[in-house]
Amino acid sequence: MHLRGHDSNHDRPLGAVLEWVPGAASMLPRRPVSAVLETRRLGNGAVKRAAMGALAAADRVLTVADVQVAVEERLGMPVSKDSVRSCLSTGARGADASFERVAPARYRLTRST
Secondary structure, three states: OOOOHHHOOOHHHHHHHHHHHHHHHOOOOOOOHHHHHHOOOOOOOHHHHHHHHHHHHHOOOEEHHHHHHHHHHHHOOOOOHHHHHHHHHHHOOOOOOOEEEEEOOEEEEOOOO
């Protein structure tokens, strides 16, 4: 079955829906603006810079958990363990790696950094 012309345009039912939705949308509960502004997204490379600083200050091999605590202290806010783990694992790959993985979940700064 192929719809053509006026058979495929449903003006009246669509119009009724569009008239109804704006009234309902204005009654939805909304979060206060202050609640939206409180959440702060970290900039690009913030976790990596904090991790590099933590590993440089420690001057030894650190676990992912140790790096996470140090990153949170440096940034002054909670950071997910997955973000720190991802930053360390991707930073330990490639020719210009920033981190060196010495054992499972244990990293140090590369010698060239």
